Amino acid sequence: MKRLSSSKRVVVKNVVKGEIEWELRPGGMLVQKRNMGDASSAPVINIKVSHGSYHHDIPLPAQSTFGDLKRILAQETGLEPKEQRLLFQGKEKDDGECLHMVGVKDMSKVVLLEDPASKERKLQEMNRNQTLLKACEEVAKIRSEVDKLSEKVIALEAIVVAGTTVAENEFHVLTELLMVQLLQLDSIEANGEAKVQRRVEVRRVQGLVDRLDKLKARNSNPFGSSSNAVAVAVSSKWEAFESVVGAQSPLPASTIITQEWEVFD
Template sequence: MCGVRDRSKLVLMEDPASTERRFIQMRRNAKIQIAHRAINHVSMELDKLADQVSAIEKSVSNGAKVPEVQITTLIEMLMRQAIKLDDVAAEGDAVAEKNLQSKRVQRCVETLETLKISNGRAKPGAGVIPTTQWEKFDPSPPAMAQWEIFD
């Protein structure tokens, strides 16, 4: 069918350009797989942290007082995951997954920030209490000692 006669000898040669293309494609696939693994690892950590966010959200909505340190620590942990996501060099469909996880981190942090504010309002006597009494300072400068005077 191809025009090769019976008992003909064929010499097969490998094209160096196709070998190079195959090698480049394998490296690209390896980079994409590494990116997917890193994003999946961050995603699993985000699942755990999102559960903690929802637990804090339930506590605050039920009127319970959550220590501010706990909220701040959780925000820091979420920001660490955001930094890990930023370090991932994604290509192809991994970019969409990376962006999805980044938005997820952002939503959790925003939720915690609003909870931190509402939790602060729920605590009577905690935080800064605004007053209308101002401290009064003497407008005259304090007397200088003899050794402070420069000529």
């Protein structure tokens, strides 16, 4: 009886000193806690992981968890651990479950599925990217057309500035072509970067239309600016004439007038 009592006290003493540590497994099972020494000394098993049409052979210690397996698979598949679902014998396993505790042995088969919610998010992101790419391509096509129209506006401006009168139809045609591009830009459904690019092109087209309106006005009245210059010159000459007369010049008035108009001419 004393020996039994002594043995019992030894066990209790070991537990108190922490030489035996326990942990609670999923399902309520109390088992001895694993440590790194246990894992490194455990036998290594090869697990056959099936992921759609792909197959992966994963070697790892038998006492590893399914969470450990997910971390290795993340490197192999690109799927984050939280995006993975692991099934063994038709049942999904939690990250904390140990492989050897549920019957996983060497050459056992595990099925990897992508989490449906994660898959849906990726699909939505892919659709958004495709929509963005399409919108950017549509804006780029219009930008190319606006480049051509811009060159025509610059050429037309050079002619008008040179003093050559241009047919009114030239302005109407270019304006209408620019408005067509403006309507096409408005029809593009764009977000993010595509929306920014569309806004830039809209402002560019509007600027070209305003430019054409000013050129059209100048083309209709090519001498508008020179007429103003003539008016200023005439006013200056009359001021000079009045100053001469006011000074009571000995020259006859007719001679003064003739000289002033000669200078003006």
